[in-house]
Amino acid sequence: MLPARLTSQNALFLDFDGTLAEVPVTPDAVNLPPGLPAMLHRLYDRLGGAVALITGRDISDLRKYLPDFPGAISGSHGAELSLDGRTISTTDDTQLDIPALHAAAHQFARGYPPILVEEKRHGVVLHYRADPSLAEVVHAAMRQLQRDFPGTGLQAAKMQVELRPAGVGKDKALDRLMELSPYRGRIPVYAGDDLPDEVAMAEAQARGGIAIKVGDGETVAHYRVANPAALAAWLDP
Ligand SMILES: [Mg+2]
Numbered sequence: 001m002l003p004a005r006l007t008s009q010n011a012l013f014l015d016f017d018g019t020l021a022e023v024p025v026t027p028d029a030v031n032l033p034p035g036l037p038a039m040l041h042r043l044y045d046r047l048g049g050a051v052a053l054i055t056g057r058d059i060s061d062l063r064k065y066l067p068d069f070p071g072a073i074s075g076s077h078g079a080e081l082s083l084d085g086r087t088i089s090t091t092d093d094t095q096l097d098i099p100a101l102h103a104a105a106h107q108f109a110r111g112y113p114p115i116l117v118e119e120k121r122h123g124v125v126l127h128y129r130a131d132p133s134l135a136e137v138v139h140a141a142m143r144q145l146q147r148d149f150p151g152t153g154l155q156a157a158k159m160q161v162e163l164r165p166a167g168v169g170k171d172k173a174l175d176r177l178m179e180l181s182p183y184r185g186r187i188p189v190y191a192g193d194d195l196p197d198e199v200a201m202a203e204a205q206a207r208g209g210i211a212i213k214v215g216d217g218e219t220v221a222h223y224r225v226a227n228p229a230a231l232a233a234w235l236d237p
Contacts, residue, residue: 002223002234003210010210011050011186012043012235013174013200016062018193019214020228023158025129027057027118030065033228037066039236044070050182054078054173056157056196058121059087072180077155077164077196078173079122083180090176091122091165096151098122101163104148108141123152123164132159157194170200178207191231 052072059075114131153166188209201211211221
């Protein structure tokens with residue numbers, strides 16, 4: 001079941017992978033729905049610009065797929081924010097030795113060929129989609145890396161675990177945007193598909209807004225759609 005249509009009183013916050021596009025097999029194998037860029041432009045116009053993307057990807061990475069998206073983009077689970085053509089870091093992780101973190105992740109993964117290491121500006125991700133039986137091994141390794149690199153936080157998601165700066169999160173990304181025009185004063189609508197979205201969905205609902213879970217799995221969201229295509233059909237009928 002879904003709520004009635006979006007209105008001009010809403011501010012819309014959208015995750016990317018699994019929400020607007022199907023979850024890719026590897027991070028760079030994105031299969032962008034052909035109509036997506038135009039749909040985001042229509043929503044942007046309809047909502048007076050109050051449309052933002054809140055993704056776990058680095059902003060520079062997301063821009064490869066949506067170079068002309070006109071709204072704000074919060075990237076790296078809220079560690080960076082792109083507004084009006086400028087990208088700022090919203091976390092102080094300068095004490096964090098990111099190259100050393102990447103190197104440590106690669107060193108671990110060399111023992112497990114199915115594991116894919118994704119280097120990010122503000123952290124590192126280990127993907128085990130190629131062999132889901134490695135979940136426990138990967139989680140244990142990341143817990144150890146978290147101890148070795150103070151100031152990092154663990155973020156589990158579908159077939160992956162990430163170390164990112166401590167204290168960031170998609171809920172805080174939503175809070176930050178809700179302070180700004182044109183989002184401020186509107187009723188938030190958040191759609192996402194994965195664990196990192198749950199805090200933001202809870203936050204949207206706590207603000208009197210709407211949360212929509214895309215796909216299967218437990219969720220705090222009061223609404224659910226089956227897949228990105230069904231979400232798009234509701235957003236842009
Ligand atoms: Mg997602």
